Amino acid sequence: MFILLSSCFSKVCLCMLDFSTRDRPSRLPMNTVILFVPQQEAWVVERMGRFHRILEPGLNFLIPILDRIRYVQSLKEIVIDVPEQSAVSLDNVTLQIDGVLYLRILDPFKASYGVEDPEYAVTQLAQTTMRSELGKLTLDKVFRERESLNSNIVHSINQAADEWGIRCLRYEIKDIHVPPRVKESMQMQVEAERKKRATVLESEGTREAAINVAEGCKQAQILASEGQKAEQINKAAGEANAMLAKAEAKAKAIRLLSEALTQQNGNAAASLSVAEQYVSAFSNLAKESNTIILPSNTGDISNMVTQVRVPYFTSHT
Known part of the structure; x- marks a missing residue:
């Protein structure tokens, strides 16, 4: 008995030294009683x-013959390349699209017994879900809403893969290929949109320039009118001041004249002033016209001065 156990233990040690699941992932580990599970x-x-x-992970013991390692599940994040497939958009455009799927096994029991091949099942589910989601969008929205399309595919996959113990972390669309004619139409549409812009x-x-020119003309007219208004106000103020000064000067002159007339020999001085104005007026008449109508008593200057002086003094007194 002891010899049999020693032989079995030596075989186990040899198997532990020689066996590695990392080197032979396609082959299941053998029951060697003492097993070391990798992290x-x-x-x-x-x-x-x-x-x-x-x-x-770590040291484990199994009973030979009775216990058997049936499945080995990796708990790391798995990257699966989803093959290229054709899909029809909502506006009947056939697209060739592929992607990358990132998933992780959360429940090894469900992943082992819930589905035969978890990776293959998730890949097929991703392809069918992708076709279904693309059929809900038009071609333009496929390119614009790429992020929402990825999230919708992930949500749909997780709903079905929950029974398999698998969690889809994210899905990314790699390439979207459109037919050549559709691609040319899209290019023409882009060029037309750029020309439109x-x-x-x-x-x-042009509109902004016209508005700026109109605003400039408006401001110039406003400033010119304000300048003219200020000029007219200043001119009117000057004329008013001049008229006021003339009136004040005339009033002062009349006041001085009336005071002078009340003085001694004032009448004689006034008669002399009137006589001088009379002679000056006749001399001006002779300069302006060749025909002069004179009164009959033109030679009687004293009488004319008296006639002129009486209303003059009456008006000024």
Whole structure:
């Protein structure tokens, strides 16, 4: 008995030294009684064909013949390349689209017994979900709402993959290929949109320039009218001041004249002034016209002075 156990233990040691699941991932580990499970891996053990337990990373012991390692699940994040496939958009445009799927196994038991091949099942689910989501969008929205499309695909996959113990972390669309004719139409549409924007910008620039010119003319007219208004106000103020000064000067002259007439020999001085004005008026008449109508007593200057002086003094007194 002791010899048999020693032989078994030596074989186990040799197997532990020689075996590595990392070097041979396609082959399941053998039951060697003493097993070392690598980190971020879960080994599903069956006892007599029925699920028994899941081996945690580190040292584990199994019973030979009764216990068998049935599945090895990696708990790391798995990257799956979704093959290119065709899909029809809402506006009946056929697209060729592919993507990358990132997932992780959360429940090794469900991943082992819930579905035959978890990665293949998730890949097929991603393809069908992608076709379904693309059929809800037009071609323009496929390019504009790429982020929302990815999130919708992830949500749909997680709803179905929850029973498989798998969690889809994210889905990214790599390339979207459109037919050549559609691509040419899209290019023409882009060029037309750019020309439209250029025309709109040019028209807006012309409008802004016209508005600026009109505003400048308006401001110039306002300033010119304000200048004319100020000039007229200043001119009117000057004329008013001049008239006031003339009136004040005339009043002062009349006042001085009336005071002078009340003085001694004032009448004689007034008669002399009137006589001088009389002679000056006749001399001016002779200069302005060749025909002069004179009164009959023109030679009697004293009489004329008396006639002129009486109303003159009457008006000034």
